[in-house]
Amino acid sequence: MSKHTIVVCDHIHEDGLDILQNTDDVNYVYAADIDKTELLNVIKDAEVVITRSSTDVDEKFLDAAQNLKAIIRAGVGYDNVDIEGCSKRGIIAMNVPTANTIAAVELTMAHMLSCMRKFPYAHNQLKQDRIWKREDWYGNELYGKKLGVIGFGNIGHRVALRAKSFEMDVKTYDPYIPSTKATDLGISYTTNFDDILDCDIITIHTPKNQETLDMIGEEQIAKMKDGVILINCARGGLYNEDALVNNLKSGKIAMAGIDVFIKEPAIDHPLLDLPNVTVTAHLGANTKESQKKIATQAAENAIESARGIAYPNALNLPIDESKIPSFVKPYIELTQKMAFLIAQNDKSEIRSINVSAEGEISEYLDSLQTFATVGALSVASGDEINYVNANFIAEEKGIELTTSEFSAHSGYQNKVSVKITTSNGVQTICGTVFNEDVQRIIDINNFSLDIEPKGKMIIMRNNDVPGVIGQVGSILAQENINIADFRLSRGKDGALAVILVDEKVCMNTVSKLEELEAAISVSYAEI
Numbered sequence: 193m194s195k196h197t198i199v200v201c202d203h204i205h206e207d208g209l210d211i212l213q214n215t216d217d218v219n220y221v222y223a224a225d226i227d228k229t230e231l232l233n234v235i236k237d238a239e240v241v242i243t244r245s246s247t248d249v250d251e252k253f254l255d256a257a258q259n260l261k262a263i264i265r266a267g268v269g270y271d272n273v274d275i276e277g278c279s280k281r282g283i284i285a286m287n288v289p290t291a292n293t294i295a296a297v298e299l300t301m302a303h304m305l306s307c308m309r310k311f312p313y314a315h316n317q318l319k320q321d322r323i324w325k326r327e328d329w330y331g332n333e334l335y336g337k338k339l340g341v342i343g344f345g346n347i348g349h350r351v352a353l354r355a356k357s358f359e360m361d362v363k364t365y366d367p368y369i370p371s372t373k374a375t376d377l378g379i380s381y382t383t384n385f386d387d388i389l390d391c392d393i394i395t396i397h398t399p400k401n402q403e404t405l406d407m408i409g410e411e412q413i414a415k416m417k418d419g420v421i422l423i424n425c426a427r428g429g430l431y432n433e434d435a436l437v438n439n440l441k442s443g444k445i446a447m448a449g450i451d452v453f454i455k456e457p458a459i460d461h462p463l464l465d466l467p468n469v470t471v472t473a474h475l476g477a478n479t480k481e482s483q484k485k486i487a488t489q490a491a492e493n494a495i496e497s498a499r500g501i502a503y504p505n506a507l508n509l510p511i512d513e514s515k516i517p518s519f520v521k522p523y524i525e526l527t528q529k530m531a532f533l534i535a536q537n538d539k540s541e542i543r544s545i546n547v548s549a550e551g552e553i554s555e556y557l558d559s560l561q562t563f564a565t566v567g568a569l570s571v572a573s574g575d576e577i578n579y580v581n582a583n584f585i586a587e588e589k590g591i592e593l594t595t596s597e598f599s600a601h602s603g604y605q606n607k608v609s610v611k612i613t614t615s616n617g618v619q620t621i622c623g624t625v626f627n628e629d630v631q632r633i634i635d636i637n638n639f640s641l642d643i644e645p646k647g648k649m650i651i652m653r654n655n656d657v658p659g660v661i662g663q664v665g666s667i668l669a670q671e672n673i674n675i676a677d678f679r680l681s682r683g684k685d686g687a688l689a690v691i692l693v694d695e696k697v698c699m700n701t702v703s704k705l706e707e708l709e710a711a712i713s714v715s716y717a718e719i
């Protein structure tokens with residue numbers, strides 16, 4: 193039995209490792225304890241890797257992992273994964289989005305309480321210094337304070353709910369959610385960022401990206417209350433780290449609770465020298481409960497993706513299959529097949545691929561386009577092309593990708609057409625789906641037909657003169673090729689035949705058919 197190599201690059205819970213170890217078709221390599229330079233050697237044969245935030249999936253990593261099909265980021269944030277680099281190489285990147293939510297929520301609350309009561313300092317004074325000085329530790333209460341939550345996703349909204357149970361006055365800023373997601377929970381919602389800056393405590397729970405990096409800097413801190421408290425259990429850099437250090441030193445920020453740093457491990461960070469900061473070493477996800485869930489899900493997802501069965505929580509697919517209506521799926525398949533057929537018909541250099549559609553299916557033109565590109569390019573590039581890298585590869589080859597809606601209605605409820613322009617000319621195939629999943633090609637280069645896009649087929653353009661069918665039949669008989677079906681379409685410029693055959697047709701047979709006097713063009717394709 194051939195085995196799939198799955199490399200675990202960071203520490204994950206043993207339950208996940210057990211799943212990998214006990215799966216017959218998995219060759220599992222544990223590489224969490226090795227140096228990251230040595231790791232580059234170990235991932236050479238990996239089909240799937242499991243990583244956490246300690247492993248950067250960057251250009252060097254991807255270049256080393258020549259056999260990689262998928263990456264499982266065992267957690268939420270994928271800012272340390274080069275998603276574009278993965279897409280270009282056809283690698284599917286996935287995360288495990290909700291398994292550590294509660295752990296991160298509870299660490300946020302811990303930092304908030306810890307800042308209010310200066311907990312680590314009080315703790316250390318008694319435990320390490322053996323000093324009992326209650327007058328040193330007057331804290332503040334969460335009760336009645338204004339809390340600003342930036343980012344109201346899985347973690348942010350749960351922090352807000354917990355803060356409400358402390359009877360805090362909670363407000364959120366998240367322009368990407370409907371306001372009712374917050375207001376239905378009794379939480380104020382604002383689209384004015386400055387409203388959040390007016391809070392007593394601010395906590396941030398957004399992803400790290402170009403928009404959110406340095407979202408809070410000197411300018412925003414200047415607008416805050418004197419003595420504000422800032423919490424960050426999301427990603428280092430969402431609060432500008434220099435501004436944070438400066439304003440903690442000046443006392444403008446009274447306390448900060450920080451779990452994450454721009455550069456980790458952060459053992460020499462200036463924040464660590466300040467007395468008014470509570471810190472943890474990126475422990476947001478570190479509960480036994482969450483790590484058990486994440487490791488189990490990551491291992492199961494790694495196995496499924498290694499086997500090519502499913503890619504749960506994929507981050508770089510052109511279409512989220514779980515969100516598309518079932519009627520779209522056969523059109524996606526059909527579109528890919530039609531493009532594959534054209535590219536076999538004319539193997540010269542592809543210049544452009546256009547996909548057009550009519551009916552409700554035209555809402556999915558962009559996805560159909562990607563699948564047409566996969567179909568067209570896979571004739572020349574085989575397995576190297578998949579729906580993650582297809583558009584990048586087309587762009588690199590200078591192939592123009594376009595979509596359009598049909599202006600006139602042909603009477604079909606839904607219809608898709610793929611038009612490919614090559615250095616040799618233009619070819620167009622149209623198709624539709626009957627009874628929900630019966631795929632049909634209904635037109636090839638303006639010749640109307642009704643064929644199933646399946647099997648071995650000879651496509652022949654010829655002058656519409658007597659005797660052609662007989663001549664084709666006898667050539668195929670001489671070659672011992674059985675005809676399964678013969679579909680003929682007649683037009684003003686001659687005829688087009690699609691001959692479905694039981695045996696593979698070699699180039700020699702194609703040449704014999706081309707030599708027929710009535711033949712204009714002959715090609716052979718397999719779908």
Ligand SMILES: NC(=O)C1=CN([C@@H]2O[C@H](COP(=O)(O)OP(=O)(O)OC[C@H]3O[C@@H](n4cnc5c(N)ncnc54)[C@H](O)[C@@H]3O)[C@@H](O)[C@H]2O)C=CC1
Binds near residue numbers: 400404
């Ligand atoms: N410290 C740790 O160990 C952990 C950290 N995290 C981090 O916590 C953060 C939040 O995670 P989840 O809540 O699971 O993610 P999520 O995707 O469920 O929520 C993120 C929210 O941020 C919002 N958002 C995006 N851009 C925004 C902007 N410019 N302004 C305001 N809101 C914006 C989104 O609309 C979304 O509602 C992520 O950065 C994640 O990487 C997550 C788990 C553990």
Ligand SMILES: O=C(O)CCC(=O)C(=O)O
Binds near residue numbers: 244270
């Ligand atoms: O467990 C980890 O690697 C960190 C968790 C985290 O930051 C995340 O899930 O975004």
